[in-house]
Amino acid sequence: MQQNKLPRIVIAAPYxxxxxxTISIGIMAALTKRGVNVQPFKIGPDYIDPAFHTDVTKRNSINLDSWLFDEETVIELFQKYALNSDISIIEGVMGLYDGIGSDPxxxxxxxxxxILKAPVILVLPAQGMSTTIAAVIKxxxxxxxxxxxxxILNKVSTEKYYDLLKETIETNTDVKVLGRLPIADDIKIKSRHLGLVQNCELLNKELMIDKLIALIEEYVDLDQIISLGQNAEVFKIELTEEKELKKEYVNVAVxxxxxxxxxYYDNIKALEELGATITYFSPLKDPKLPENIDGIYIGGGYPELYAKELEQNISMCKAIKDKSEIGMPIYAECxxxxxxxxxIKTLENDEYNMVGVFDGDVIMTKQLQNFGYAELTAEKCSCIFKVGDKIKCHEFHTSYIGHNNEKLVLTEKYRNKEKVSWYxxxxxxxxFGMYPHIHFLSNINIAKNFIESCLNYKELGD
Known part of the structure; x- marks a missing residue:
């Protein structure tokens, strides 16, 4: 066992x-501008925030999840990516104690x-409070x-108000006030039905990030943040031997x-470590699939926002459907x-034709249809599941699919201490496609099953 400081900070909030x-991105970007090698992490099942982290740090942001993974996997993942950095900035999820049910x-x-023995910095909007803010923090x-x-006090625009809050917090608690962020609409990232607008869609993104960096540099004590991270408890590193995974060489189009x-970054890495060569393609822009592929993986996103363009790419829709009809393994989620x-039928009642492998109509709604953690148990085989396979998952979608009565994968969760289930x-x-999002490191056999399906398809064609 070795010991390493592994400087680290968790950025949290009360809600x-x-x-x-915004403040996590700003700190990551400002430290990176200084030449600090920042390793970003995101707590929980999120795809949008990590894309911003990756963009500003030029290092892949890694999801850490204490429900999807056991504690050993969490620690292994953290130390794997944190070891070669100067500091890890770990953005939290929801409110500080918000997780599954009533267990904080x-x-x-x-x-x-x-789990990570990491010091925490709170981001706290302070409007309408003075001394009460100290009680909230305590x-x-x-x-x-x-x-x-x-x-870090958010939306505090005057120095006088900031000085008042700083004095009351530091007088009544042992928590340091590290700065503030004034109200600034031009650094606000807009939201929509599944979270923030994607990093790739932001107009004037560089200008927004530059403005955010300037505000963080002016109003937040970055040196103190680094010092607090460096003073984190020494991390005991278990040097486990790298498990030699059996590699099956296949080509997967993503x-x-x-x-x-x-x-999830580690989903792609898991496929690669099992022997897959990954080739990316665009259902929006490419006229055809990559050549010489043995399987296709289509992740989640916002097809409803690009339904017209997806429908217009007729050759790609046909190419995917043709591969499905000849038995190529295709896995798609959400x-x-x-x-x-x-x-897909949009909220405006416009209808757009999609690939048509499955005979379902996707209906967009204004309400979440399923949200939160659950556990899957496969009752029938598919390109990713064998009967009896289990894996934890997360669902978050505002659409539903009509005419879908297949009993393929049992989905179970507890709601108000009562077990509920659906297929x-x-x-x-x-x-095979489904709404739930899965992380292969929750059960690596699921990734192995997909690679095995691709290998079987490849051998049939040889």
């Missing part, structure tokens, strides 16, 4: 919408900070004795463009699953 993503430490930012810190070491961006159905997914030929 969603407090500004932790399961799937929450606080739970992750405990309550958040002592509720489960989380190591909150600093606070859909990636503005409509399909929702992939947005990718929507794309493989017959059509997920569609299968045709060797194509």
């Amino acid at each position: 969603s919408g407090a500004g932790k993503t 430490m399961l799937g929450s930012t606080a739970g992750m900070a405990h 309550g958040l810190k002592e509720f489960r004795e989380i190591n909150i070491v600093g606070v 859909a990636y463009d503005e409509a399909f961006q929702f992939y 947005g990718g699953y929507m794309y493989l159905n017959k059509k 997920s997914g569609s299968k045709k030929n060797n194509t």
Whole structure:
């Protein structure tokens, strides 16, 4: 066992919408501008925030999740990516203690900070408070004795108000005030039905990031943040031997463009480590699939926002459907699953034809149809599942698919301490799609099953 400082900071907030993503991005970008090698992480099942992290740090942001993974996997992932950096900035999820059900430490930012023994910096909007803000901070810190070491006050535009808040916090708590961020509409990232607008869609993104960096440099004590990260508890590193995975050499095409961006970085890495050569393609822009492929992986995203363009790319829709009909393994989740159905009906009642592997109509709604963590149990085989396989998952979508009564994968979760269940997914030929998002490191056998399906297809063609 070795010991390493592994400097690290968790950025948390009392609730969603407090500004932790904006401030996390700003800190990452400002430190990177200084030449600090920042390793970004995101707690929870998120795809949009990590894309911003990756863009400003030029290092892939890694998802950490204490419900999808066991604690050993969380620690292995963290140390794997943190080792070759100067500091890890770990953006939290929702409110500090918000996770699964009433357990404040399961799937929450606080739970992750405990696992990683990481100091926490709170992002706290301060409008309408003075001395009460100290009580809020003290309550958040002592509720489960989380190591909150600093606070950044958001939407505090005057120096006089900031000085008042700083004095009351530092007089009544042992938490350092590390600065503030004034109200500035030109650094606000807009939201929509599944979260923030994607990094790839932002207009004037460089100008926005430059303005954010300037504000962070002016109003936030970056040197103190680095110091607090460096003073984190020494991290005991278990040097485990790299497991030699059996490699099966196959070529997998992965859909990636503005409509399909929702992939965990480690899902792609897992396929590569199992022997897959990844080739990316665009369902929006490419006229055909890559050559010499043995399987297709279509992740989530926003096909409903690009439904017209996807429909107009007739040659790509036909190419994917043709591959499905000859038995090529195709796995699609959430947005990718929507794309493989017959059509998408938007909120404006416009209908757009999609690939048509599955005979379902995707209906967009204004409400979440399923949201949160669940567990999957396969009741039938597919290109990713063998009967009895289990894996944890996350669902987050505002559409539903009509005419889908297949009993392929049992989905179960607890809602108000009561177990609820439903079936997920569609299968045709060797194509399988479902709404739930999965992380292969929750059960690596699922990735192995997909690679095996691709290898079997390849051998049939040889």
